[in-house]
Amino acid sequence: MRFGVVVFPGSNNDHDCYRVVEDVLEEPVEYIWHQDSDVEGFDALILPGGFSYGDYLRTGAIARFSPVVESVKRFADGGGLVLGICNGFQILLEIGLLPGAMLRNQSLKFVCQYVNLRVENNETPFTNQCVNGEVLRVPIAHNEGAYFADQTTLEALRANQQVVFSYCDDAGRVVEEANPNGALENIAGIVNDRGNVLGMMPHPERCSEEMLGSLDGLKIFRSMLAAAKAPATP
Amino acid sequence: MVEPAITPDTIADHGLTEEEYDRIVELLGRPPNHLELGIFSVMWSEHCSYKSSKSHLGKFPTEGPHIVQGPGENAGIVDIGDGLALVFKIESHNHPSFIEPFQGAATGVGGILRDIFTMGARPLASLNSLRFGPLQIPKNRYLMEGVVAGIAAYGNCIGVPTVGGEIHFSEVYNGNPLVNVFNVGLTRHDRIFRGRADGAGNAVMYVGSKTGRDGIHGATMASEDFDETSEERRPTVQVGDPFTEKLLLEACLEVMEENLIVGIQDMGAAGLTCSTSEMASRGNTGITVDLARVPRREEGMSPYEIMLSESQERMLLVAKPGQEERVREVFARWNLDCVAVGEVTDDGLLRVTDDGRPLAAIPAVALTEHAPVYERPLAPPDDLAERQSLDLDRVYIPEDCSAVLLELLASPSIANKEWVWRQYDHMVRINTVVLPGSDAAVIRLPGTAKGVAMSLDGNGRWCWLDPREGGKRAVAEAARNVVCAGARPLAITNCLNFGNPERPSTMWAFAEVVEGMAEACEALGTPVTGGNVSFYNETLGTAVYPTPVVGVVGLLEDVSKHLTQWFKDEGDAVVLLGPASEELGGSEYLAVVHGLVRGRPSIDLGLERSVHELILKAAGEGLLKSAHDVSDGGLAVALAEAGFQPSGHPLGCSISLRVETRPDAALFGEGPSRVVVSCIPDNVQRLQGLAEEGRVPFTLLGTVGGEDLTVSGPDGKPLISVAASEAKRSWEESLPGLFERPQERDFDR
Amino acid sequence: MLSALPTAKVYVTLKKGVLDPQGLTVQNALEALGYDVQEVRMGKYLELTLADRPREELEADVAEMCEKLLSNPVIEDFRFNIEP
Numbered sequence A: 001m002r003f004g005v006v007v008f009p010g011s012n013n014d015h016d017c018y019r020v021v022e023d024v025l026e027e028p029v030e031y032i033w034h035q036d037s038d039v040e041g042f043d044a045l046i047l048p049g050g051f052s053y054g055d056y057l058r059t060g061a062i063a064r065f066s067p068v069v070e071s072v073k074r075f076a077d078g079g080g081l082v083l084g085i086c087n088g089f090q091i092l093l094e095i096g097l098l099p100g101a102m103l104r105n106q107s108l109k110f111v112c113q114y115v116n117l118r119v120e121n122n123e124t125p126f127t128n129q130c131v132n133g134e135v136l137r138v139p140i141a142h143n144e145g146a147y148f149a150d151q152t153t154l155e156a157l158r159a160n161q162q163v164v165f166s167y168c169d170d171a172g173r174v175v176e177e178a179n180p181n182g183a184l185e186n187i188a189g190i191v192n193d194r195g196n197v198l199g200m201m202p203h204p205e206r207c208s209e210e211m212l213g214s215l216d217g218l219k220i221f222r223s224m225l226a227a228a229k230a231p232a233t234p
Numbered sequence B: 001m002v003e004p005a006i007t008p009d010t011i012a013d014h015g016l017t018e019e020e021y022d023r024i025v026e027l028l029g030r031p032p033n034h035l036e037l038g039i040f041s042v043m044w045s046e047h048c049s050y051k052s053s054k055s056h057l058g059k060f061p062t063e064g065p066h067i068v069q070g071p072g073e074n075a076g077i078v079d080i081g082d083g084l085a086l087v088f089k090i091e092s093h094n095h096p097s098f099i100e101p102f103q104g105a106a107t108g109v110g111g112i113l114r115d116i117f118t119m120g121a122r123p124l125a126s127l128n129s130l131r132f133g134p135l136q137i138p139k140n141r142y143l144m145e146g147v148v149a150g151i152a153a154y155g156n157c158i159g160v161p162t163v164g165g166e167i168h169f170s171e172v173y174n175g176n177p178l179v180n181v182f183n184v185g186l187t188r189h190d191r192i193f194r195g196r197a198d199g200a201g202n203a204v205m206y207v208g209s210k211t212g213r214d215g216i217h218g219a220t221m222a223s224e225d226f227d228e229t230s231e232e233r234r235p236t237v238q239v240g241d242p243f244t245e246k247l248l249l250e251a252c253l254e255v256m257e258e259n260l261i262v263g264i265q266d267m268g269a270a271g272l273t274c275s276t277s278e279m280a281s282r283g284n285t286g287i288t289v290d291l292a293r294v295p296r297r298e299e300g301m302s303p304y305e306i307m308l309s310e311s312q313e314r315m316l317l318v319a320k321p322g323q324e325e326r327v328r329e330v331f332a333r334w335n336l337d338c339v340a341v342g343e344v345t346d347d348g349l350l351r352v353t354d355d356g357r358p359l360a361a362i363p364a365v366a367l368t369e370h371a372p373v374y375e376r377p378l379a380p381p382d383d384l385a386e387r388q389s390l391d392l393d394r395v396y397i398p399e400d401c402s403a404v405l406l407e408l409l410a411s412p413s414i415a416n417k418e419w420v421w422r423q424y425d426h427m428v429r430i431n432t433v434v435l436p437g438s439d440a441a442v443i444r445l446p447g448t449a450k451g452v453a454m455s456l457d458g459n460g461r462w463c464w465l466d467p468r469e470g471g472k473r474a475v476a477e478a479a480r481n482v483v484c485a486g487a488r489p490l491a492i493t494n495c496l497n498f499g500n501p502e503r504p505s506t507m508w509a510f511a512e513v514v515e516g517m518a519e520a521c522e523a524l525g526t527p528v529t530g531g532n533v534s535f536y537n538e539t540l541g542t543a544v545y546p547t548p549v550v551g552v553v554g555l556l557e558d559v560s561k562h563l564t565q566w567f568k569d570e571g572d573a574v575v576l577l578g579p580a581s582e583e584l585g586g587s588e589y590l591a592v593v594h595g596l597v598r599g600r601p602s603i604d605l606g607l608e609r610s611v612h613e614l615i616l617k618a619a620g621e622g623l624l625k626s627a628h629d630v631s632d633g634g635l636a637v638a639l640a641e642a643g644f645q646p647s648g649h650p651l652g653c654s655i656s657l658r659v660e661t662r663p664d665a666a667l668f669g670e671g672p673s674r675v676v677v678s679c680i681p682d683n684v685q686r687l688q689g690l691a692e693e694g695r696v697p698f699t700l701l702g703t704v705g706g707e708d709l710t711v712s713g714p715d716g717k718p719l720i721s722v723a724a725s726e727a728k729r730s731w732e733e734s735l736p737g738l739f740e741r742p743q744e745r746d747f748d749r
Numbered sequence C: 001m002l003s004a005l006p007t008a009k010v011y012v013t014l015k016k017g018v019l020d021p022q023g024l025t026v027q028n029a030l031e032a033l034g035y036d037v038q039e040v041r042m043g044k045y046l047e048l049t050l051a052d053r054p055r056e057e058l059e060a061d062v063a064e065m066c067e068k069l070l071s072n073p074v075i076e077d078f079r080f081n082i083e084p
Helices: A012-026 A065-076 A087-094 A151-159 A218-229 B008-013 B018-028 B036-043 B094-100 B101-117 B137-157 B228-237 B242-257 B271-284 B302-306 B323-335 B383-386 B401-410 B460-465 B467-483 B502-522 B586-594 B603-621 B634-642 B663-668 B681-693 B724-739 C023-034 C055-070
Strands: A003-007 A029-033 A044-047 A081-085 A099-103 A111-119 A135-142 A146-148 A161-169 A186-190 A197-200 B067-069 B076-079 B085-093 B122-132 B162-169 B179-189 B205-206 B261-266 B288-289 B315-320 B337-345 B349-354 B357-363 B433-435 B442-445 B452-455 B488-495 B528-534 B547-556 B573-577 B628-629 B653-656 B677-678 B697-706 B710-714 B718-723 C007-014 C043-049 C076-083
Touching: A012 A029, A012 A218, A044 A065, A044 A087, A044 A151, A044 B724, A081 A087, A081 A218, A081 B349, A111 A186, A146 B067, A151 B349, A197 B067, A197 B634, B008 B018, B008 B036, B008 B162, B018 B036, B018 B586, B036 B271, B036 B302, B036 B349, B036 B357, B067 B179, B067 B442, B076 B488, B076 B528, B085 B488, B094 B137, B094 B179, B101 B122, B101 B137, B101 B179, B101 B261, B101 B628, B122 B137, B122 B242, B137 B162, B137 B242, B179 B452, B179 B488, B179 B663, B179 C055, B205 B242, B205 B288, B205 B323, B228 B460, B242 B261, B242 B315, B242 B323, B242 B586, B271 B288, B271 B302, B271 B315, B271 B349, B271 B433, B302 B357, B315 B323, B323 B337, B337 B442, B357 B442, B383 B460, B383 B710, B401 B586, B401 B634, B401 B663, B401 B677, B401 B718, B401 B724, B401 C055, B452 B467, B460 B502, B460 B528, B460 B547, B467 B488, B467 B502, B467 B547, B467 B603, B488 B502, B502 B528, B502 B603, B573 B603, B573 B634, B573 B681, B586 B663, B603 B677, B603 B681, B628 B634, B634 B653, B634 B677, B634 B710, B634 B724, B663 B718, B677 B681, B681 B697, B710 B724, B710 C007, B718 B724, C007 C055, C043 C055, C055 C076
Parallel strands: A003 A029, A003 A044, A044 A081, A081 A197, B085 B528, B122 B162, B288 B349, B488 B528, B653 B710
Antiparallel strands: A099 A146, A111 A135, A111 A161, A161 A186, A186 A197, B067 B076, B076 B085, B085 B179, B122 B179, B205 B315, B205 B337, B261 B315, B288 B337, B349 B357, B433 B442, B442 B452, B452 B547, B488 B547, B573 B677, B573 B697, B628 B677, B653 B697, B710 B718, C007 C043, C007 C076
16 A cells, blocks of 8 residues: 655654654555645555644645645545644645634643544544544644534534544543543544545554554554555445 | 944943953954954854853863764764764753743754754754743743743744753742753764865855844843843844744755765854854864845845844855755755855955955954953852751751652652643654653664663752762763663763853852863763853842753663663562662752751762663663652652653552651652662562672662552651652642642733 | 835634634733723734735735635634725
C-alpha cells in the first residue's frame, strides 16, 4: 500500500507520519510537496500536523490555496483514503472535505497530553481493527482543537455515524471532565459521509511504537492497510 | 544626512567609558564616526564581549577525548560514535523576558535553535530553566504565564519538542526573572559548519527575514541594570516568527546537505554587526558588506539602524565559489530572501558601504579579540559569615512531619510542573522516550540504538550561601540527573546568571562559582563546551542569587536500557545509594517551613563520581528498576515523587530510617550525592556488593507498595505516614491552584 | 505616498452563538475590575492598503477576500469599510 504524506512549508509532523509508515508499517511512502499536484499512484494520503503556514490567520486557512489541495480533493472524490491529523484535520475542514470548523481550546492554552478516545464507529477504513466502545490512549497537541458544527450538521453527523472518536474517561464514558479542549459533544474525529476521509485531532503516529508508551495509534494505520486489502463497499 | 557629532554624552549613551573610547581611537588610529561608535558599543557590550567574565571563564576544562568543539563557536559539539555528534548550547533571555515575557521567551527559543542548526545539526529537543518571584504576586504570574506561552508558541510551531527543564521561585527573582533556554541537535561529523568567513572573494549572503528596527541596542540593554523606566522600553524587544524560522531551518539544512557553503552564522544579538565581525575574525579575513543590498522591512532605515538591528530569523552565510545561484534557488523554494550583500576580503577589515560609498572600516579583531577585558575587583559580601552560620538549636523540630511533607510537595519549586509542560509539544518528532517529569529527559536517536539524556539544574540559594560549593553542586546535580536516566554524562554547557559585575561581591561570587564548577567538571569528567553569561540581573540594587544553570548531555548506548525515577512494582526493594547525610543548610525545608536561608552546603566530588559509576554499572547490568536523585525537599520528597508515576494510582512505600541528628534533617535535608533506587529483592545483594566495591554507602531503606508512604524512625516510631494519593494531590494541585483562582487576579501589570 | 492610497479596515468576529473563550476571559477580567460588561466578543482586525481603483471594484474585491480567506463562514462573520 503506497502512502503519500503531504508537506506544507510549516508541517512538522510530516516526518513522524513518514517514519511510522516506513519503519513500523513497512509500507512504501513518499512526501508530496504542497506545490506539486500529482497524487497519482498513491493508495492513501496523510495530511500531517504542524502549522501549515504558521497559522497566524486561522489554522489551515492558507494551506487551502496550495496546488496540492485540488488534487487531494479529486483523490478523495475518487474514493481514495485521506487521513488528516491535527492541523491536517483543520485543513480538511477549511477545504470542505469535512464539515464544521475548529475553535480555540477553551483553556486558551496549547495542550499536549495523552487522552482517552472511545471508538464510536468501527465500520470505517480507519477503525476496522478496533471494536466499538474500545478506549484508545492517544496524545493530543494543539491550540485550536475545539470542534464546532451547527445543529443541522451535527445531527447529520450523528445520523450517518460520522463521529468516529469521542474524548472519554478511563472507563470509556463520554463526560465533560474528559473533554480536553471544549470540543462539541467531545468530538475528537469525524469521517465524511462516504467514509474515506478521516479528520482527527489526536496523533496516532505518536503512539505506534512500544518504546513511545502506547501502540494504540497503530490500530488506525493497520485498519487502513486492512481496508486497502479488502476494500469495503461504502 | 547629517552625521551626529561624537560628544561625551554620545559616548556615555552608548554605554562606553572614556577609557574604552580612547582605546577605540587608538585601535582605529582616528576617532570613530557615529556608525563605528555604534558598532563598537554593541560588540564591546558585556553581552557580546564577555569583558568582565572572560578572565574567569578560562578556568573551565574544555578538552576531552570526545569534545569536537569547545567554547568560542555558536554551540559546543561532542562525539557520540558512529560518525554522529551532538550539538548543544544554553542561552539566557532574561532581560527581554522581563520587558515582554511572551516575545522575550519566544525569541530566546528562536535564538538557541539557530545556534544549533547554524552548526549543521537538526534540533532534537529543548529544555528550559526558569526563575520567578513568588506566584502569590500577580505580576509574577503574568510573567510566568507569558514566558511559558512564548516558549510553547515558538517551539510548538517550529516543531522541536520541549521535553523538560526546571523552575524555581524566590523573592530575589521578583524584579529579575531568569529565562534560560537549552537545545541539543544531532549531526554527522562530515556535516559540521562553523561561523567562519574563509576564502577572499567568496560571496557573503544574507538569508531569512527582512531587517526592521527591532531590538536596536538589545545587546546593550542586556548589559544594564533595570530601573522603573525599563518597562517603557518595549519597542526594543524583538518579535519572533517561528514559521519563518521553520523555513530557515529547512533551507539551511538543505544548503548544508548539498555542501554549498563555507561558513554560516546566526544574526542574533547585535545582528549584522556581530555576525560579520565574528565570522571575519574567526577566519582571519575581512568582510565588506553593502547596506543598500540588505532586505529591509521598513522605509528610511539609517545605516546605523541596519547594522544594529536585532530582527529575528536571519542568517549570514559565505557561499562556496560558484554555488551562489544554487543557494539562492534553495532559499527561494522556501520563500526566503537570499541576497549577496558583500564578500570576504583579505585585509582583515569589516567594511560597511552604502551602494559603494564607504561608511565604516574597522579591523574585525578590534571588535572581537581586542575588546577590553576587565579584572573586576572581587570581595566577599560583608554578611557571608552570617549567611553561613546556622544554629540548629534555634530551629524547632516539627511535631508533624507528614504535614511538612505535604507542605513541601505543594511548594511551587517542588510541585508538579505539568501545568507548564503540557503547554509544550514534548512529543513531536516521535523521539521522546521519557516524557517530562523524570530527573532527565531521554530522546532516542533515530536510525541508531542510542539515546541522549539531558538535564538542566541550578540552585541559586546554595550559591548565595557558598558560591564555590554551590557551583560544584550545580554541576554534580545536573550530571547526577543524567546518570539517573542510565546515561553517561559527556559534557556541560552553562548559563551564569548574576547581578552587576561592577559590584565586587557579585564578581567574587562569580569567580567562586566558576572555580567550583571547573573543579566539579574535572572531577566528573565533563568538560565545558560553551555557554552564556548574563550579568546585570539586578533591579533597583537588588540582585538575583548567583544562579549558574548547568546543562548536561549524556549518552545511552542502548536507549531501551534507560531508567526513570518512578517505582515500578510492589514488593521491590528501596535502596539509598550515597551518604546518609543530614545536612539542612540551604534546604527548601528551611526556607519554606522556617523562613531561613542559612547554612553552608558542601560536597565530596570523589564520592559523587563513585555514585555515578555505581549507578551506571548497576544500570548496565540491568539491576535497577528506577533511580531518582535526592534533591529539593530531601529524601522524603524523593520517596514520594518516586511513587507518582505519570499514569495510574501512586505507589506508596514503607521505609525505616536511621536518624543521626534530628528527624527533619534526615527526612528533608538536601545533602548531595544521593540517589534512591528500586530493584527486585533478589538483586539487593548484588547491588550491595557493587556499592562496597565502589566505596559508596549503601542503605536498604524498605519496600515499594501499599497505599501509604510511611517512614519510621530508629525506634520504629512513625515519622511520616500519609496516603500516597493525598501526597500526590497536594503535589499536583498546587500550581494550577495558584494560576486558576480568578478572584485573586490583579491587572496591575 | 502610502497614505493617499485607499485602506480597507476589516473586522472578523465569531458568529453569534459560537463560544468565544477569549472574549469570556476578557469579560470576566473587566467585571473583576468592577465594570458592568454584558458581553465581550473578541475578533480580528486587519488593515489592507489597496491600489487606487474605483470604489465599487475595491468593495467587491475586499468582500471576496473576506469570503475566500480572511474569514471562515462556518464560525465567523466579517464587515469592512474602505477609507478615505
